Amino acid sequence: MKKATREYLAKVAEDRALVPFHGAVDGLASNLAPIVQWFPAWTLQEADGLWCAAFVYFCCKEAGFDIPYRPKECRTCHLAACAGWEEFALGDPRIEYHRGAAGFVPDAGDIVIYDRVFENKAHDHIGIILKNQRHTLLAAEGNVNNLSGIIERAMDEHIRAYIRIPDGYQYF
Secondary structure, eight states: OOOOOHHHHHHHHHHHHTSOOBSSBTTBOOOOHHHHTTSTTOOHHHHTTOOHHHHHHHHHHHTTOBOOSSOTTOSSOOTTSHHHHHHHHHHOTTSEEEETTSSOOOOTTOEEEESSSSSSSTTOEEEEEEEEOSSEEEEEEEEETTEEEEEEEESSTTEEEEEEOOTTOBOO
């Protein structure tokens, strides 16, 4: 049985980020089918270049968290979008949502939402924290140049929020 803990989520995220998953890059066909399968109205072509939040959802499912792809808290979109993760966390009182760096100390298995990483837009990227290194985060991320990987990012104004899903969380 899968563990559904943040510690296990960090391990799964690290393992999956190192596969690596990728969209259509360098003449290679996309290998995103295991990620995209969770979103029934989405195709590989539609996901190409837009799958960071779907990667987070895939890792959560792989780690044993039972979350529907579109929980009722998601008013505008599903969990293949960063905004969906924010709506989900803000709408479910069992989930911790911490805006920016307001005194919260993130840890492995927490989810981080970024602003203005790739575009000049709010919540444009998301990842799963592997390690808090005091001034930087090591995170497993999908869709960095259409590849998954482990990325070190500064703990700065680009961090929009942290989401902490409690160990053992089951949506229903």
